[in-house]
Amino acid sequence: MAEIAIETRDLNLWYGTFQALFDVNIRVKQGMITSLIGPSGCGKSTLLRTVNRVNERLGYVRTTGTVDVMGEDVFAAGVELARLRKEVGMVFQRPNPLPLSIRDNVLFSHRIHRGNEKVSRADEDVLVEDALQQVLLWDDVKDRLSQRATSLSLEEQQKLCIARLLPVKPSVLLMDEPTSALDPKATEALEALIWGLRGSYTILIVTHNMAQARRASEECAFMLLGKMMEIGPTDALFLSPKLSETADYIEGRYG
Amino acid sequence: MSMFARTALDQQNRRVEWLVKTLFLMMTVLLIVPVVLIMGILIQRGAPVLSWGFLTEVPTNGMTAGGIFTALIGTVWIVTVALIASVPIGVAAAVYLSEYAPDNWLTRAINLAIINLAGVPSIVHALFGLGAFVVFFGFGRSILAASLTLAVMTLPIVIVATRESLQAVPHAFREACWNMGATRWQTIRKVVLPNSISGILTGVILEVSRTAGETAPIMFTGAAAFLPFLPQGVLDQTMAMSLHLYVVSTQVPNVPEALPFGVALVLISMVLVMNATSIAFRVYLRNKRKW
Numbered sequence: 232m233a234e235i236a237i238e239t240r241d242l243n244l245w246y247g248t249f250q251a252l253f254d255v256n257i258r259v260k261q262g263m264i265t266s267l268i269g270p271s272g273c274g275k276s277t278l279l280r281t282v283n284r285v286n287e288r289l290g291y292v293r294t295t296g297t298v299d300v301m302g303e304d305v306f307a308a309g310v311e312l313a314r315l316r317k318e319v320g321m322v323f324q325r326p327n328p329l330p331l332s333i334r335d336n337v338l339f340s341h342r343i344h345r346g347n348e349k350v351s352r353a354d355e356d357v358l359v360e361d362a363l364q365q366v367l368l369w370d371d372v373k374d375r376l377s378q379r380a381t382s383l384s385l386e387e388q389q390k391l392c393i394a395r396l397l398p399v400k401p402s403v404l405l406m407d408e409p410t411s412a413l414d415p416k417a418t419e420a421l422e423a424l425i426w427g428l429r430g431s432y433t434i435l436i437v438t439h440n441m442a443q444a445r446r447a448s449e450e451c452a453f454m455l456l457g458k459m460m461e462i463g464p465t466d467a468l469f470l471s472p473k474l475s476e477t478a479d480y481i482e483g484r485y486g
Numbered sequence: 487m488s489m490f491a492r493t494a495l496d497q498q499n500r501r502v503e504w505l506v507k508t509l510f511l512m513m514t515v516l517l518i519v520p521v522v523l524i525m526g527i528l529i530q531r532g533a534p535v536l537s538w539g540f541l542t543e544v545p546t547n548g549m550t551a552g553g554i555f556t557a558l559i560g561t562v563w564i565v566t567v568a569l570i571a572s573v574p575i576g577v578a579a580a581v582y583l584s585e586y587a588p589d590n591w592l593t594r595a596i597n598l599a600i601i602n603l604a605g606v607p608s609i610v611h612a613l614f615g616l617g618a619f620v621v622f623f624g625f626g627r628s629i630l631a632a633s634l635t636l637a638v639m640t641l642p643i644v645i646v647a648t649r650e651s652l653q654a655v656p657h658a659f660r661e662a663c664w665n666m667g668a669t670r671w672q673t674i675r676k677v678v679l680p681n682s683i684s685g686i687l688t689g690v691i692l693e694v695s696r697t698a699g700e701t702a703p704i705m706f707t708g709a710a711a712f713l714p715f716l717p718q719g720v721l722d723q724t725m726a727m728s729l730h731l732y733v734v735s736t737q738v739p740n741v742p743e744a745l746p747f748g749v750a751l752v753l754i755s756m757v758l759v760m761n762a763t764s765i766a767f768r769v770y771l772r773n774k775r776k777w
Binding site: 283285317320321323329330343 | 658659661662663664665666667668669672676677680681
């Protein structure tokens with residue numbers, strides 16, 4: 232039985248008076264890729280944003296229930312958000328590299344989390360190469376690391392946005408429709424790289440793309456109207472869904 | 487007759503279109519007439535007195551001869567001290583208002599206060615400076631008092647320019663930083679400020695040109711009509727270009743006619759050079775920036 236990386240228990244969430252999540256229970260297995268599918272507005276992104284608590288910045292968000300990451304309650308008193316977000320990286324729909332060089336982008340998170348500790352340039356070079364290798368970007372950009380990241384193609388930018396999370400050794404990567412701004416070829420490249428990251432990181436990925444969930448995830452969770460409907464191995468969920476709602480959704484009867 | 491042929495209605499629309507365009511063009515031309523006239527007259531009447539000596543000699547013969555050296559250096563003093571006082575305060579306040587301040591009644595009140603500060607007439611600032619810096623704080627009539635008065639007056643320029651350039655930095659960058667666990671300050675220092683520096687500098691340079699040209703606020707607080715020597719520190723009085731222009735134009739008898747024009751030409755050239763620098767700088771930095 233695999234270890235559990237993310238576990239929610241009876242998670243309810245309200246934006247003001249609107250309830251977006253209803254008693255959500257999910258156990259995300261460590262080192263696996265779990266996809267979250269469901270129609271727009273079903274709470275997939277909300278669930279994702281609750282794991283690194285970035286939802287709270289909105290100010291009018293209220294939650295009940297618990298979320299554990301690597302066995303620790305993220306809502307516990309004394310949880311430092313900077314620590315949580317170092318452990319739980321987030322990738323967005325639109326690539327959002329910082330307006331810095333490629334190298335500085337990869338090192339950004341590492342630099343803000345290491346305080347005044349001195350790290351030699353050679354050690355930083357190792358971090359940069361290692362991170363860019365993992366996202367299959369190293370060969371393309373190794374000769375132009377000082378170039379502005381915002382001048383890269385969208386595909387390269389999104390790879391970079393994943394790469395910049397890696398030097399701080401997160402255990403969980405949250406991805407919110409990471410390929411929705413990309414063309415099919417770039418999507419394929421991103422899927423290949425995400426697939427390559429499994430085992431090293433626990434990946435929770437929100438997707439609108441049924442084929443993507445099927446191709447690029449090992450576990451799949453189907454959400455509807457804020458409720459967790461069905462979770463299981465991706466193949467099983469697609470081949471023999473237990474609920475008729477799941478079957479209807481994956482067959483494209485609504486979405 | 488073709489279905490696309492011009493009708494009477496089209497004819498009328500075209501006539502109105504032409505009239506409106508011509509009217510707006512005339513207004514625009516009207517706008518630049520004073521600028522061209524001022525510059526033209528200044529150059530025509532002031533250029534003859536310009537010389538190296540005019541810039542490097544002190545005024546002599548009851549300010550009817552000699553140069554403007556003391557006034558020029560005095561203006562540099564006043565502007566420099568005013569910048570040292572206002573830029574850190576203005577930038578810090580703008581960063582707070584843009585990056586930290588919650589949207590509540592206090593923040594809105596502060597913003598309103600800044601707008602009002604920008605609308606206060608300069609003579610009122612002058613009297614405030616006289617009361618506050620010269621008398622209450624006991625700086626006397628000095629560069630310090632004059633510069634602080636100008637600093638208060640020009641703070642809104644720095645604050646508004648800084649705040650606008652901060653807000654021009656896309657929000658996605660901040661989101662990215664926060665999601666990596668960066669604090670607000672780490673985000674500001676590493677991403678927001680470096681990308682808004684051009685707008686901030688533009689504000690600072692605008693402030694310089696405004697500060698160099700103001701007369702009323704320094705008249706009661708630290709600028710002297712005539713001093714035969716340069717200031718030695720911030721508690722000394724000083725001459726200044728703007729006040730010097732006022733004095734030689736209206737207060738001193740037997741001034742050669744060209745002299746005030748020369749002073750005005752130098753003053754306006756300083757301001758124009760500043761503004762041109764500001765524009766060039768902004769264009770340069772904008773071209774460098776890409777997102």
